[in-house]
Amino acid sequence: MKYIAQHSIVLLSIVMFLYNIYLGNGSWPTDTVEFIAEFTMLLACLAVMYYIRQLRPYPDVYWLMLSGSAFYYIYAFMDILEEFFINSTVGITNIDDYIQTIGFVLLCVGIHNWIVLHRSFIQKLELKAETDHLTGLFNRHAFFKRMNPKSKQEEGIQGAFLIMDIDHFKAVNDTYGHTLGDVVLQGVAQELKSHIRANDILARWGGEEFLLYLNDVMNEEALVTAESLRKFIEQLVFQYEGESVQCTISIGIYNVNSSIRLDTAIDRADKALYKAKSKGRNCVVVNSGVII
Numbered sequence: 364m365k366y367i368a369q370h371s372i373v374l375l376s377i378v379m380f381l382y383n384i385y386l387g388n389g390s391w392p393t394d395t396v397e398f399i400a401e402f403t404m405l406l407a408c409l410a411v412m413y414y415i416r417q418l419r420p421y422p423d424v425y426w427l428m429l430s431g432s433a434f435y436y437i438y439a440f441m442d443i444l445e446e447f448f449i450n451s452t453v454g455i456t457n458i459d460d461y462i463q464t465i466g467f468v469l470l471c472v473g474i475h476n477w478i479v480l481h482r483s484f485i486q487k488l489e490l491k492a493e494t495d496h497l498t499g500l501f502n503r504h505a506f507f508k509r510m511n512p513k514s515k516q517e518e519g520i521q522g523a524f525l526i527m528d529i530d531h532f533k534a535v536n537d538t539y540g541h542t543l544g545d546v547v548l549q550g551v552a553q554e555l556k557s558h559i560r561a562n563d564i565l566a567r568w569g570g571e572e573f574l575l576y577l578n579d580v581m582n583e584e585a586l587v588t589a590e591s592l593r594k595f596i597e598q599l600v601f602q603y604e605g606e607s608v609q610c611t612i613s614i615g616i617y618n619v620n621s622s623i624r625l626d627t628a629i630d631r632a633d634k635a636l637y638k639a640k641s642k643g644r645n646c647v648v649v650n651s652g653v654i655i
Contacts (some may be wrong), residue, residue, distance in 0.1 A: 366404045369412045372433050376440045383448045392446040401442045401596065408436035427473030434466030478576060495567040496543060498552035504568035510625055518620040523585035524632040525575040527592070528554070530611045530644040534572035543603040547610055550601050558595060574629065577634055581618040589614045611645035618649070 367548065390399040411432040418425040443458045492503030501509070510520075529551060531537075536544040555573060559565055568574040577585055577590075596612045615636025619628050635650035642648065 365472065366416060368418070368429060368433075372412065373409070375404075376437070377442075380444065383444060390438060390447065394446075398443070398446050401439055401446065405436065405439040408413050408432050408439055412436060418477070421480055424473055424476045427430060427469050431466045431471075431473055433468030434462050434469060438463040438466060438488060443517060443557060445459040449451060469511060481553065497547055498567050498639065500552050500556065500573070501564065501566040503566060506568075506576075506626065510576060516558075520621075520623060520628065521579050521581070523577045523581050523588075523616055523618045524628050525585070525589055526568065526615045526632045526636045527573045527575065527593075527612045528614075528636055529571040530613055530639070530640075532610070535608055535610065539603075539606050539608060543601065543606055543608065546603045547601045549607065550599060551596055551610065551612070554595055554599060555592060573633075585616055585618060586647060586649060590617055593647060601627070613644045614647045615639055616647065616649045 372451065394433060415425060415428045415432065418428060438459050481502070492502055495502045495510070525555050529547065532544065532547070535547055548567075550632070552567065552573065555575065556565055559575065560578070563578040563580075564576045564578070566574050577588060580588060593612055593614055596610065601608050613636060615632045615634065615638065617628055617632035617635060631650045635648045638650075639648040
């Protein structure tokens with residue numbers, strides 16, 4: 364039964380009301396405005412009790428909210444009983460104040476837990492929206508989101524862009540199937556990620572391409588890093604259901620030490636990558652800023 368707790372509370376209040384009718388001493392409320400206000404509070408608490416059923420999958424929130432709204436419902440019900448019955452059986456001195464206080468505290472704690480839960484959901488959604496589902500790396504959106512603040516700094520971007528492409532990746536898919544191709548993508552992604560620093564930014568750029576921003580690393584140091592990454596990938600062996608394959612990567616580099624549009628810097632790194640492919644692949648080419 365979906366609403367067993369809610370139904371039980373309502374049934375209890377109905378029994379209490381009928382019991383007071385049985386005892387007699389009932390009369391219509393003299394203050395109509397106050398009665399309407401108390402009855403509206405009762406209906407509001409009742410609506411909350413039933414509406415929060417949607418939070419049942421989250422017990423840390425659901426039971427606190429249900430208990431708090433139930434206590435408030437009982438508090439409002441007791442006020443209404445006192446309007447109808449002068450000598451109500453629940454008219455114990457100050458008990459309604461205690462019930463109201465308990466309900467308020469439970470609701471406050473429940474709302475706090477609800478907010479924490481909501482923040483957790485938002486964080487998970489943001490992470491999912493910024494993560495490439497196959498490799499676990501950032502996607503393009505996440506890359507630009509993290510790079511935009513750097514591009515707006517007065518000194519501009521200080522670092523190197525590396526675009527990396529898995530050589531002959533289409534042949535891997537065509538020969539061994541897309542499953543092994545996915546294994547290669549995942550393996551290359553994790554290998555690249557394991558050899559960069561925490562303040563570098565690595566993303567899957569699309570297909571078999573990866574984009575890496577080396578923060579505060581340029582020129583010879585960037586070239587050494589790129590060569591190291593190329594050699595690490597060259598040594599990997601990817602296996603799936605008895606099939607194994609080795610891959611290489613081509614890398615294009617563009618060093619930035621000034622204010623420049625992100626898309627311009629990335630485009631220049633991409634031109635260096637194109638040059639690396641035309642040179643036979645499995646190599647690193649640096650775009651010095653001139654047309655290559």
